[in-house]
Amino acid sequence: IGFLTFFSFVLCLPRYHLSHLFENDRHFSHMSALEKEMAFRTEMGLYYSYFKTIIEAPTFLNGLYMIMNDRLTEYPLVINTLKRFNLYPEVVLASLYRVYTATMGVLGIPTKMCWSINRGEGLEPVESCEGMGDPAYFYVTFVFLLNGAMMSLFYIYGTYLSGSRLGGGVTVLCFFFNHGESTRVMWTPPLRESFSYPFLVLQMLLLTYILRRNAMMALGFSNVMFMLPWQFAQFVLLTQVASLFASYILGYLSPTKMQAILVTHMVSLGVCFVLMFGNSMLLTSFYASSLVSIWVSDSRAPLGGCCHSQVMQCLAWVVTTAILKSTLAVFFGASDDAHISSLIKSKFTSYKDFDTMMYTCAAEFDFMETETVFRYLKTLLLPSNILVVGIIAGKVRHRSLNYFTQLLQHFSSRMCSMVYHSLQLVAFAVLAVLIMRLKLFLTPHMCLMASLICSRQLFGWVGEKARQHIVVLVILSIMAVQGVANLQNQWGIMGEFSNLPQEDLLEWIKENTPQNTVFAGAMPTMASVKLSTGRAIVNHPHYEDAGLRERTKQVYAMYSRKPAEAVKRNLLSLQVDYFILEDSWCTRRTRPGCSMPEIWDVEDPHNVGRTPLCTLMSRDSRPHFTTVFQNNVYKVLKVPKATRDPR
Secondary structure, eight states: OHHHHHHHHHHHHHHHHHHHHHHHHHOGGGOBHHHHHHHSOHHHHHHHHHHHHHHHSSSHHHHHHHHHSBOSSSTTOOBOHHHHSOOHHHHHHHHHHHHHHHHHHHHTOOOOEEEEEOOOTTOOOEEEEESTTSHHHHHHHHHHHHHHHHHHHHHHHHHHHHTSHHHHHHHHHHHHHTHHHHOOTTTOTTSHHHHHHHHHHHHHHHHHHHTTSOOHHHHHHHHHHHHTTOTTHHHHHHHHHHHHHHHHHTTSSOHHHHHHHHHHHHHHHHHHHHHTTSOHHHHTSHHHHHHHHHHTOOOOOGGGOOHHHHHHHHHHHHHHHHHHHHHHHHHHTOOTTHHHHHHHHHHHSSOOOHHHHHHHTSGGGSOOOHHHHHHHHHTTHHHHHHHHHHHHHHHHHHHHHTGGGSOGGGOOHHHHHHHHHHHHHHHHHHHHHHOGGGHHHHHHHHHHHHGGGGOHHHHGGGOSHHHHHHHHHHHHHHHHHHHHHHHHHHHTOOOOOOOHHHHHHHHHHHHHSOTTOEEEEOHHHHHHHHHHHOOEESOOSOTTSHHHHHHHHHHGGGGSSSOHHHHHHHHHHTTOSEEEEEHHHHHOOSSTTOSHHHHHHHHOGGGTTSOOHHHHHHHOOTTTOEEEEEOSSEEEEEOOOOOOOOO
16 A cells, blocks of 8 residues: 555656646736747757647547648648647647547536636736636646656656665655756657657566566567657667667677567667658668668677677677668668767767757757756766766676686676666766757666665665665755755746747737748747737748758758848748848847857858848848838748749
8 A cells, every 4th residue: 555655656746746846837827828838949849749730620630631631831842741840749638639629518517616816007907818728738738647647657666676675765865956957848748759668668668577587578668669759860870779788799689589679679760650650761760770680690699709709799789870871771761860979979079050950059959067066066967877877887797707617698687777877877868968958768777776775685784674775765865955945946837938029929910911822930939829810821840851861951051151032042042921030130149150140151141241141131032022020039031932034
């Protein structure tokens, strides 16, 4: 009963914690429908727009058809957004919302409560609604429920990995103590990671179980559920395959089990390829190539090899994967993930181009900040992980030194899972150091590894079980000093969302432009325009597609030093009616070399020194464009259509 009570507490508390933080930050319950949509900025608004499309369609199937034959997102192209944008979460939530509201309507049960909000400052009152009948409220509630359930998985995971229920408690507490470094779902609910990451936790828990038992079908299911919502999942699974392969060649994973895991990954990848309507990015990924290269490898007996042969096996895998990936990319004509290679290249060399700078100039794609390391130190998360990994590494080294004198293939399956998790930790650490945003994989995994301080296999030398538990409780007490302070800082974040200039812009668009009008502008703003006005756009924040990157580059020429005539030609070729100009995009500079005109200087060195076009347009848009709307943030430029040559 005590266990079930604690389990229920672990299930409910995180959901309340997330929704409380979100409400404190936005005052979401007192926002109008338009304000709630504006709060979903950048790609969040793009994803939510498809949920809105399905729930507002006459029928569910009609809505599904609309997002699979979409002409509003990359006008005039017709694209299958379900294939391109990993929108299965929105499809599922929209179907649930339609069923819920229809059922409650039949039963006559009210689904939301609405009231009028007086905003002051001469503004008109707005209607605000709270309850599961409100689309935005329904959407974020399910996101928080899913991520609240994830905490229960972490408890089970930590318990199973360490062999101690106290270990599960350590994992959960470490996650809360380092919550700001572990997730951002409370600030950005619609992002793909919010739907996908909980299934990675489930997948890794099942993988840990498989390393000791067998549950391949469940692993395949969790693979699919992880990959479908998020285009980045393939890169995470690449690190997992690499960690498993390293465990295999070290002799901690049998050939039979390795082959079974590979087959499961291949089948789940094939299922995702079908469900994503033949998305070539899946088959041309490093992840797919690595699976094939390991599968066809002749290295079936790693236990008989020496260190030299193990190194050669790793090198052969890397080279084969790279060659196969390049071959598949050429065969399918796929270049959507080419920017990833360029991004990694820019981290270690002076290489830079427009696309890489669009990423590297954003703080979340920079190297991990040193403050993050200090925060890990203050909560003892980093020291505990160093201690755990150090002891595991010592056991691995001892095994290697005694290899020829012992029959070591019977080494415990529990140790096998510890070796894998240590290697996975290293892989996540590399990702996080290179790209700060990816610490969302590192920090939770560090919390899992911290559970191993409760492992009798690693720390039995401390003494009897009761003594070890006392030591763990002392460590948790020290962790709590900074951990509680971190939680109090999060709870102290109070805000109220308001974006009157954008609200003014969106209302003007709805009232003064035809429904078939086409817009271009900054990617975050375009997502809001599509979501809240239903107007067609030519570019958007989902920057992973090669064609979209080229379109955005044409649109962003407005922030270059190019002549106005060239930029106008670009916009006319895209059939744009209006361009939304934002002065902040012309002047904003996250660091030296990172303003939009400076980014363009990399592409247009011959234009360096000229006044940026956006600066000229902010002064006077004539004669090439006509200003039709302006406030203190946005300026809407009408793009005159080309006239026919009288000759």
